Amino acid sequence: MINRRQLLRGLFGGAVVSVGLPLLDVMSSTSGQAHADGTPLPKRFGIFFWGNGVRLAKWNPSNTGAGFTLSESLQPLKNVKDQLTVVSGMKIKTGNERGHHAGCVGILSGAPMISQDPKGAPYASTFSNRSIDQAIAAELGKTTRFKSLEMAISRNVVGSEGTTLRYVSHNGPDSPNPPEFDPKKLFERVFGVGFEDPEAKKREDLKVGLRRSVLDAVWGEAKSLQSKVGAADRVRLDAHMTGIRALETRLASLPPSVGACAKPTAPGSYPTVDGKEPLEERMKAFSDLLALVLACDITRVFSIQFTGSVGYTVFWQVGASGGHHEITHDEPGEQPTVQASTVFTMKQLAYLLEKLKATPEGTGNLLDRTAILCSSDTAHGREHTIDDYPILVAGKAGGAFKGDYHYRSTSGENASSVLLSLVRSMGIAATEFGKGGGLVTKGLSAIEAA
């Protein structure tokens, strides 16, 4: 077992790399719900997002309730079906002001989009509220080194229509949390870059203390600037100052007190070659990394933008030659390529879920205490609809969700109720979620375990 002093030193200066291995049974209390020292095992929340919806006829399971039958699109998730709650028939109630934009903001934040359409210029939009991951991270991220981590797989994301289509995670209007596209970069960000020479490392460690003082001064300068600007800029500086404090704290913080530690291997970068994105390889690398990050309790909240809203990812793996958004509208008939893209996407999700399930924690595994909201920017991609929304909850959040269950709403209930259930499943005593038409005061009890 590694010397804890070494570990601590390593995390100063962004220097050495030391990672907690997944918790083993012997280290946990007999209940399997707590560490050996009695502190409860953490819950985790994630988002898995893809663009351009689904083909509903092949998405929704044909029967409901416990032990439902997986649909064609959901077949890849068969090995984690016990942890899967499918919710169908729900409606985004924030209004469908514009295709893709409204659904994206609605399912991720329960609130309406803000349109930014000055006359005579290209349109844009942004979120009006923070996204659900940030609502949850405000509680779950209080003690971890990173409040949340954002990842993205396909780079073929629309960047010209405001923050809505481009980013999943938002702190508020025009305030996204941009994702990392490169697994290697995320690795370096989370685990630091190693210094071979001990003298160089010592100097870097010394500089960390100085950098903290600098950040304190910089925070003070932001604070004094705040007194000179208007309200809108004060909000922007608030967000900036939150980030400064987070970094300052991180530079000082001790590593998480769980587990033994080992040095993981840095993943590759998986660049696009000849216009072909290695989506599968990137997703595997991020999933493997994420399992370690969660096991080590480096963060408890994450989001993965597999493909973007209106994204133009080319699913060459299933024989597509056109961009994803384009084929969802233009492919005739039963849209076999669009359908194959969805199945491919679910296979990638399955890798993540199986990886978490295969990572032991306590008497169970990582997926047990996790809930991942899996959804898209529209229901039926071809038609820009927002009723009968495709929603999966993967993981049971420590027994909060039923799992192996399909709930189908027959009355177009408010999709935000799933979001409120998710927030509450994390142990957060929220009484409402969303805004405007998306506001709910009750979760979706039908999917919650009794």
Added chain:
Amino acid sequence: MRTQLALSGTVLSAALAACVGDIGDGDGTFQNPDPGGPTTTEPTAFTPAPSRLRKLTRAQYQNSLRDLLGTAVSLAKDALEDDSERNGFSAIGASYATISPRGVEQYEAASMALAKQVMADTANRGKLVGCSPAGATDATCTRAFVAKFGRRAFRRPLSTDELDRWVGIATDAQTKLTSFWEGMEIAIGGMLTSPHFLYREELGEPDPARPGVLRYTSLEMASRLSFFLRDTTPDDALLDAAERGDLVSVDGLKSQVERLLSDPAARSSFDAFFAELLHLSPLDGLTRDKTAFPAMTATLGASMRSETLKLFDEIVFERDADVRELFDSPTTFVNAELAKVYGLTPPSGSAFAKVTLTDRLGILGHASFLSVNAHVASSSPTYRGKAIRERFLCESIPAPPASVPPLPDPAPGERATARQRLEMHRKVEPCATCHKMMDPVGLGLENYDALGAFRDKENGTTIDPSGDLDGKAFAGPKDLAKLLRADPRTGPCFARNLYRHASGHVELPGEEPALKNVLSTFEGSGFRVKSLALAIVTSDAFRFAVAQGDTP
């Protein structure tokens, strides 16, 4: 005539209102607090726009570091957050964007790494610091450097408090690290992490002539000028002029504009504006299947971009000519791989050669414009029409509607051409209102495929590239190009776009009286961009502001 020019954006307002009215199912209750753009009525009294903090764009950050540190600063593409584009420009996004927690990390890491690089450079660091330290600490030398560097970095002299603070940080670090240079590294990295560097603080001071109106200070104008014209931090000459108070007068501004526009940095700055206006960034990741598009190469996207910027540079800087020549220029610049796309004999070597094309005119025929506004595997008359409306005519295309009716699939052999395939989009609501704006124009460019190569048939059927632009008929792409050149909307639209880029916001109704003067100066100059730049800088819209207000 002048009024008509100024009102270019209002032509389609009625149609748009109808279109927007059709969208949405009405159960959203949220009211947009910041529509951020002109309303329908044009006031006669000038009211400037509220001031906003403007975050440095990636290019501004990188260029500023180059100028401040006197070195070839190279940042990895993903070392910083991407710019956030809004309403067509990253300069507008930068007026609204926040710095995320990850962004703070990235700025801190990048600034510290660059400071380390510079202070470890024993050959050049002495020149940058400008004095020889007596030991690990040297109060005089440290103070002199922090004052000099701070003035450039914060684009104004440091206050006594600030000077004391950063000298204190440097001295503390020098003591703890027992190294003058490593201690300075911490102070340099820190100042480059400060909000005073990362945001342009152009807050204004009370205008002596008009109560309630703010005038950008002479120093703030130095920043506005420098970032607009050269996309980087002000140089010493500009800061000196600012400190003399020169930049609150039109005459003082004029001489600086002329000086800055003659700097090579102005060319790359305006190139970047034009690349953004044309939305050329997707060329970096241009994806085309080599089997379907044999001319495709890994570097073709970059060559396309170069072609377009070479033409822009020639018209604007080499010849200082009418910018509308961009629409109908018979000549362009090609290298070997572009020649292949255009079906020309390739020039020798890797250089670009000036050529005359016979099957197209101007930027509407550039492979860059045609490829960016296309699907991966096929052309897109809709994207092309949208780009022409939005970028060249300053018309808003409403966003896609909420519910798209399923259109019937074609029978085998039916609908060989894009015109036929898009026919239903122009007939069925809610698609038709907007597709009728975009497709008839874009269909005029159907003779060019998804990579910009000429074709006269699609799927064996002869392409019909005729159409009309708001009532003016055209027979094909070259006709369409000539129509845009002559269209009274294109010149003013170019001016509006440059103003948006320069000011960081879409013009507000209160600014119209000042913008009218800019537009008429531009027209009077024969649509020359250098004259436009001067007109923008010296206009009241660029020099004055109102306070932002206390409610968000």
